[in-house]
Amino acid sequence: MSEAIAFGHPWLAGLVGDAEVAALLGPGAELAAMLRFELVLAAAEADAGVIPGEAALAISNALLRFRLDDAAMARATARDGVVVPEFVRQARAAVGEPHARWFHFGATSQDVIDSGLVLRLKAVLPVLAARLAAVAAALDGLDARFGERRLMGRTRMQAAIPITVGARVASWRGPLARQAARLERLAPEILVVQFGGAAGTLEKLGDKAGAVRAALAGALGLGDVPQWQSQRDRIVELGGWLATTTGALGKLGQDVALLAQAGDEIALSGGGASSAMPHKANPVGAEVLVALARFNAGQAGGLQQAMMHEQERSGAAWTLEWLLLPPMLIATAAALATAARLAASIESLGG
Amino acid sequence: MSEAIAFGHPWLAGLVGDAEVAALLGPGAELAAMLRFELVLAAAEADAGVIPGEAALAISNALLRFRLDDAAMARATARDGVVVPEFVRQARAAVGEPHARWFHFGATSQDVIDSGLVLRLKAVLPVLAARLAAVAAALDGLDARFGERRLMGRTRMQAAIPITVGARVASWRGPLARQAARLERLAPEILVVQFGGAAGTLEKLGDKAGAVRAALAGALGLGDVPQWQSQRDRIVELGGWLATTTGALGKLGQDVALLAQAGDEIALSGGGASSAMPHKANPVGAEVLVALARFNAGQAGGLQQAMMHEQERSGAAWTLEWLLLPPMLIATAAALATAARLAASIESLGG
């Protein structure tokens, strides 16, 4: 049914979607992350003497050949509100007796889902960082080629005084440099393990809780921090970063569209066709940047609404987060790719 | 790639998605609507003497057996920003010479896309209306069964004075009755043809423009109104209706979740399971209603941002609308279905 959504639409996804990042986020990657979490958890718990070594071995063996029953997962999720209970049921059946009870031992749904999200973000963020660097490099290229040319500076939509192309490009480039630096600071904040057990206290692990969590984090390549299941500020920070990135690209898009309208200070290759007017070359990429920026701006506000997890875990706020974050990640990836193509399509700038 | 989005996710779609409405909106329905628009347009133009009758026949024959090249459509859309130019190219190739030029005659992308959207809404709105009626009926049933029982009235999250269950149910029921009436007024406003040609003036149809548009609207079962390609108030009205509907259901969900927390005034069947705590029965449907309400609230604000189409057509604002409206429709459909199930799961209310 996903084809009705623009990001997954067979015709529109090439315009506003992103296959690479969607694959890094989608159910295949999610299942892999969940399995990895459980596998590493069992190993860490066995090392700490929390569960039998044999159980960890049996779990490992079972998970490596585990095949999910998607249909049962869909049915159960509609009832449970989260995929983990059915996943655990199926996985325990695969592990079999007498070890099944040690699977997912001391963990809860949120540990699997949130750590699984973080593991996928660990793959996505470098993609975004690389694309951001590519856009920045493309802008540097524009600056190198056209930077000393003259461009009419415009304030409040009116001709002001001439500036250089370099000055305009700098206004596109500046926020991207800062966003790159912000992502470097933000990534270690976000890429941290979630492990708290039923209500955040790891009560089943006793005095081994700290050691298991540290080992789990280490093996997953994540930071080791106290459980944050009802503390969503890191997720919201990420959402802000995504929207600010697309916002900066939206300004680029808006400027290019305005330049293309005036027509005398920019030359673009490969504009979009019109079904009614063959003479037109529409600055489609520029407009898409504006659309994705306004999209993400709205979603960032929504994500802020999702901070208010009541008590130890909010089904409502958590579900809202699931609705909002993946489209933002995909929109950002698409905007970065679009911006790189748009910059590459600028054949001339200024006069 | 759509599986990364919750509404199309293989496990989550049962929780927050809606297969029926997604199918009524998706690319299959969209192509059918586009073909229908073009077919009816050719017939209306032939009747008016704008295009040759033979051309209309050839177009009709070709469209009835037309098969879209999806891959080419995706590639072209990434370039053109809209699916219509490639659709027209493929369809003209299918029509063949000498009639190809009469296909899509006098029309433009926006005519096909917006009329195609309206045709799909014509199928979706009755589904939403029927589900709304079902929720209302379920609430009437609760009122009939439990309405005279006593419930603690609560204001500002504090016990106030006892009320009846009927009074609480009325607070859930009232907005739904008004939303049903609003939809009846809104539907004829929304279900109108879009037909304007390249820049809204139907310049290629000369003095036949009015007759062709009226015939087109009539054959499509839509209202006949002047082109509205840059006037998005009807779409925004629909978005407001969707969000207000989910908002009303969100209040229901919030109340049920609060009742379930206190535990002494409600009994629910079939709560969601926990992976860590077998004793729990989570009010999952109630939480989903809150999540979908907050989701739609945010998207409604975004849709308001998309009103500002610059000039005769804004690629940016239009693309933003495509990103926002389908998820809102699906979320509303899902919320209505969830609310009906939730109401049906209430085994006891009040005391």
Place this chain on the structure above:
Amino acid sequence: MSEAIAFGHPWLAGLVGDAEVAALLGPGAELAAMLRFELVLAAAEADAGVIPGEAALAISNALLRFRLDDAAMARATARDGVVVPEFVRQARAAVGEPHARWFHFGATSQDVIDSGLVLRLKAVLPVLAARLAAVAAALDGLDARFGERRLMGRTRMQAAIPITVGARVASWRGPLARQAARLERLAPEILVVQFGGAAGTLEKLGDKAGAVRAALAGALGLGDVPQWQSQRDRIVELGGWLATTTGALGKLGQDVALLAQAGDEIALSGGGASSAMPHKANPVGAEVLVALARFNAGQAGGLQQAMMHEQERSGAAWTLEWLLLPPMLIATAAALATAARLAASIESLGG
């Protein structure tokens, strides 16, 4: 402290604020509405035999010369979360014994606040309607003067084909005509009394509840409907109307700003000055329309979030509504006035 907010800022309020509507909404009007509600309520209750006639007379006498202690009101509101308890305390002191207990009899905070809001809206909506008509008339004037001139039609920010000025003006005018019609339908939905007592049941009025409410509504010139204290769909509908109105004006503003940028198809009188560039004449009104449209779009989404009143009354959702609705009303009033001035400043359009 209000001067820090743009709508109340001594320098900016002329740009984005509106003195007339602010006065119709502000604390003076609010107190008048509250007093009127209580006075009419006492009379209606006396007529119905719910309170002694003498009490109603004493209440009437006291209220007509009532002077509020603002400082005590501010202190108490910070504690109570709503102004009514302290208002009732002061008013009861003014009424004095033995009638004080009959003041506000059977009513609760929400009755006073929400009916008081509606009474103020009853004054504001006609102002908005009149201004909307004025903008529409100004656009009709532009159409009459310049409608047959030629204008370059632009789609996706690119020159498409020539259209008439009339066609462009129609795209500004159409939504305003529909908004005027929508307001006529909306006003009687919104202008309804709120009267429910402590938890919505009017429990203190016994079998006189219906008669008192009907008399109260009649005397206030409001529709008589069951209490809607936790049903905020009417308020949200109003918010949607406000945002759609400013959105339509924002499209006008965006178009005028783009015309002014190109410079060859519009002449505006009285543009804004620049501190650095005396030659410029900035299309300030056009930009303000865009800003107010984007402002209201965001607030409309926020207002949708405020629909979820938990139980019989939500302090949180209600307070959120108080934060959002007045600025939206003022922004809409300001946008309408700005649009009328902008339209009047268009000295030439098209070529």
Place this chain on the structure above:
Amino acid sequence: MSEAIAFGHPWLAGLVGDAEVAALLGPGAELAAMLRFELVLAAAEADAGVIPGEAALAISNALLRFRLDDAAMARATARDGVVVPEFVRQARAAVGEPHARWFHFGATSQDVIDSGLVLRLKAVLPVLAARLAAVAAALDGLDARFGERRLMGRTRMQAAIPITVGARVASWRGPLARQAARLERLAPEILVVQFGGAAGTLEKLGDKAGAVRAALAGALGLGDVPQWQSQRDRIVELGGWLATTTGALGKLGQDVALLAQAGDEIALSGGGASSAMPHKANPVGAEVLVALARFNAGQAGGLQQAMMHEQERSGAAWTLEWLLLPPMLIATAAALATAARLAASIESLGG
């Protein structure tokens, strides 16, 4: 007219407003910041030999006794869209001939407004930081007093397993610690000078531009960075920080309201009164935290929309920022003060 807005309303401002921060932001502080900018600029330009030393002296003398004509300012701002042209006109008249032309030399509106904003933020951010520390300390106090007590852990609004009060307090405390650290990183990013001249190029200062800007920044106690007039990412970062802060406090408020509803695990002093039910003690502060969090969440999304400054300066996006940022700052200040009072009112937690 500002009294119609809740933040400036004479009765409501004690509930949702903040007199201290409003004063640090309001027109008095703004004029002081503008004067300081111009005074320091003249001195820096004189030092660099850009303007005569005598002129700087005359400017200094005039500004120290400058009195603004507020009414003229309001009229001119409605026309110019920004306060600076009229401010410069009045100030130049005060400076008098022959030095008037050296006042505001090489600067533009945005330099004065944006640097003036930053100067006011320089005063506001420490207030927010101090209040954040106070809330954190109050939560530490709760942890010290009640941390080892038992509290029912709740997930998805259902009783899960017992946790400690300390675990719940940690979920309130964690985001605040991170927000404090984020503000320390953010402040130097934000507290930077804006100085670019008419179109960002400081074209009137020639090779002295860098030296003057550095001296200006140094004297104002701000970081020295290239002009950022169309690069609003720093402002948006601040908006994100404000919303995340209120979001974290909103979770605290939501939890306290839920605890107060159940009633058996918390004791609060000083709840709000009801006009109808003297027995109630409403958790008003808790609800206000939720309202302010949802308010700021929406505004943060709006501020993201304001990133898209077209070209060298957008009147529309800039005006939108003016509408959104001050209320967010005040709401955050109010939320922090409310949270501190709420924490102090908790007389008992857990059991």
